Amino acid sequence: MTTPSEPGDGRFEPGLSAIMSERRQLINLSYRLLGSLADAEDVVQETYARWYAMSRQQREAIESPGAWLTTVASRVCLDLLGSARARRESYVGEWVPEPLPDRAEWISGRPGGTPADPADRVTLDESVTMAFLVVLDSMTPAERVAFVLHDVFRYPFAEVAEIVGRTPVACRQLASSARRRIRASQAPATPAARRADIVRAFKQAWEAKDIDALIGLLDPDATGIADSGGLVSAVLRPIEGAEQIAHYAVDIVFRVPDLVILERTVNGEPGLVVQQDGVTVVVMALDVAGDRIKHLWAVRNPDKLRPWTMGP
Known part of the structure; x- marks a missing residue:
């Protein structure tokens, strides 16, 4: 027009x-x-x-x-x-x-x-x-x-x-x-269905507080990064290694037992959303290389979570 x-x-x-x-x-x-x-x-x-x-x-x-x-x-x-x-x-x-x-x-x-x-x-x-x-x-x-x-x-x-x-x-x-x-x-491409299966398995192991299962799903040299912007509690430095990431993840579930973990698409790929009392408090993107999770990015900064709390 x-x-x-x-x-x-x-x-x-x-x-x-x-x-x-x-x-x-x-x-x-x-x-x-x-x-x-x-x-x-x-x-x-x-x-x-x-x-x-x-x-x-x-x-x-x-x-x-x-x-x-x-x-x-x-x-x-x-x-x-x-x-x-x-x-x-x-x-x-x-x-x-x-x-x-x-x-x-x-x-x-x-x-x-x-x-x-x-x-x-x-x-x-x-x-x-x-x-x-x-x-x-x-x-x-x-x-x-x-x-x-x-x-x-x-x-x-x-x-x-x-x-x-x-x-x-x-x-x-x-x-x-x-x-x-x-x-x-870039790592060798992992089929989309396989990536979704690995993310789902990570979610289930996280909910079950199964440290051994989490370690098995993570690359030994995996890196976990949390972004809080200083507005909410989160580790300020990258977490290196599968065992450290697994223990940290399970510790969160023990400390905050009412968390709900949901499978969601994050930036076009299988990811996880964590909610507390119906409010999104974490959006996690995961990078799968082969059959292991190589990187985890957990966004905690509430300013960055607004699109997830405002509804479709």
Whole structure:
């Protein structure tokens, strides 16, 4: 739907519905760039504010409003990523990307377009897994933006270069560097059904307080990370090793016996949600490599759990 501009000028200004239809795309992009739904929503709000701060004539002069909105949102994200490292230094404990509930909109991406490098293309559902987001968080801001725009959302390097403020060749190098990080972190794929079985077995062993069973499901060098932001109680450093993780998990159930553990999809993969008195207090993402759990990310920060407490 478009809204006619001034009579006789022969141009049309995109209407509200056409502009707002880009919101899902912008949220998808911003979340992958920032790892935070709350920050992504702030970025989209800022992007629309900049659009409507322009005069009608300025908006009419933009040939592709969707491309303009994407460019602005990406640049806002790039600025935020640049300051994120400083903010993380004051964050209490470990920082984990904000977990997302199982909603189809989070894995929708840019429609159309032909992948430039099919062999390197990352599918959209893979790009929101917790393991993937953790690797993205280890990249430089420019690497992350170049990689996500090109490998996930299929933007050509010429467009990426305009957004990042570097040459297409430099952006290609940034994406290649990011791609190597991703490949180095990836374990052999475990079938989805098998991952679900392992997570279910972990849940049952946890409920049964079966330390030996938990140890058997965990990789000997497994790592457990809790993110509380200092707002609730949680271990502030990573827990290393299967035995330590198993004992810590069972200790929690002994200390808080009324916890309810539920199987839920977390960032597109089998995960667990822990509730107390009907309130979600932990969202856990698990990375399965082979037949063992290699990483556990337990988000306790209530600010990051809002999407899980607000309902669908």
